Amino acid sequence: MRNLLPWREPVPPDGTMGEPGTRGRFGEYGGRYAPESLVEACREVDQTFREAWADPGFRGDLARLLALHAGRPTPLTPARRLSEELGVQLYLKREDLTHTGSHKINNVLGQALLATRMGRRRLIAETGAGQHGVATATAAALLGLEATVFMGERDIERQALNVFRMRMLGAEVIPVITGSRTLKDATSEAMRHWVGATGDSHYCVGSVIGPDPYPWMVREFQRVIGDEARGQFAAELRTGVPDHVVACVGGGSNAAGTFAGFADTPARLVGVEAEGGAGAARGRLGVLHGCRSLFLQDDDGQITQAHSIAAGLDYPGVGPEHAHLRDLGRARYVTVTDDEAVGAAVRLARTEGIVPALESAHALAWVIRAAGGGELPSGSTVLMTLSGRGDKDVSTLKELL
């Protein structure tokens, strides 16, 4: 597969991933395209988040939860054997080692604390791979909240292990049988449900999508990935900053959190999408699930179904800030195929003893391809966020291998 869009050289100094502009805008993207019935709820989330984020007490509570329950900080692991094979210096930011096994827990603990601050007693979530659902169920159990998780029927089949985990944690899992029966439809259903439940429930959106303030708020809750890695690199490398920063992109939360730590450096940012779910690389301007961004659409403007072996990348759009970073040329978005991702997962297992989530394997697949094809000059330093562990995908892989 070709790499679709170039970086601008030198990378522009703006797009440093600060607060969005007026009305939640990242360039022309973002905004709050919510039905009127949800506007007041969004405003309340926005106000509460702003207050909480400026409150050292809230920051302290969140830091404690992240340390004691999620196991942060996560290590920065040099991938020694694979680096040698590829001729680059590859470092893995190990979100797979968090409690529940993916970066999703960072955002969920933040939003669950916020929900208690707003006096809500229940969390609503959508999930694709099930990782966000498991994280939500976990945070709800930890803080004494209820959890209702919407999940496409197709994903329920392919991520059965996570469905069981959610139910064991006490969450209600509601199968979604409309449309493609994947993440897009689960998100629509969660929004519909929230319209009737704003009084007692908080919608815990799982990625950097949705109406303002979600794309910004979720990125802030995930920036712990990038901030930690920045500090870890300062100790590791003479230059202090890797040449390339790479992450997979579904809605784009692990990538946004990673990029946020390096947006003000010369590091080149690369978001890796699934070939069949490449909102940033191939989408066109639209509005879905509350924000203006890039979405896969047909000639009539209908949203098309994404297809990816990785349930968490099976989304036909991308978060608005990624659309903006793309337009700025600050980040570049590339795609890899299902086969490349599976190959990368196997290679990481055999060289480093790590079975990655299929989502994360997409990021690695690009690193492998780019190192072989000269896009990553030999000796380059590369940070790759390993967003999650592969246990949930073992049955999918078993069918294929």
Next chain:
Amino acid sequence: MTNSTVAAGAVERHLRARRDTGRGLLLPYVTGGITPGWTDYLRAFADAGADAIEVGLPFSDPTLDGVTIQEASDRALARGASVRRILADLAGLPDLGVPLVASTYYNLVLHDGPGAFCAALRRAGVGGLIVPDLPVHEAGELSDAATAAGVEPALLASPATPQPRLAEISRRSRGFVYAVSLMGTTGERAVLAASAAELTERIRRVTDRPVLLGFGISTPDQAREARRHADGVVVGAAVMRRVLDGAGPDDLRAFLTTLREALDQECDPPR
């Protein structure tokens, strides 16, 4: 209270004129392209005494619709419905004597851009527009394009909307104000929500534009009750469930006639 009669467009003038005779307004909905001869429903609606007709332009991801209109949208899209084809069908119709109001999600408006979209509505004889995922603070871009094309976008107000924002919505809405009766999606309900009366009363305090209550209104009794608070009703899912179950234009004419009669029993003294 904003008195905007002077600036009112054709849809609003029509609705105001009918309201001012004391008549309760009836705005039935049909999903465009739902059946091969779908425009026959429009004629039946007009015959049954509709005061305007809402034509849904189906979208793949109708996030504010319940199961009935979701299914209708899916079915229409599976039949090959598109904005272009539905508007072409409408453009070929003889005048029905009542205004047409399109309703759709903002993605379809943005697809060719709000300017081209509104111009296409106008050419097809559509005078009004409802976009449920476009709240007032994001509506500027569409309002400008709609004004230029002579299309009247009606904004939605919800039970959760604070009073100052209701005033803003009422001021910027065109044609009528769409009062969402309850905190939920479209779909039939057993009773009219308690929030409906309070919301319409709050809207009336800030505008004299026609106020139509929608979401959940399914029976003559509910229409009659809604009419005590609002200028009229929007009826969507109750129509589309019948259409999905195979009801033809004559069946729908009969159903809407029962709603018409219910509304007529609750008429106001003429203004």
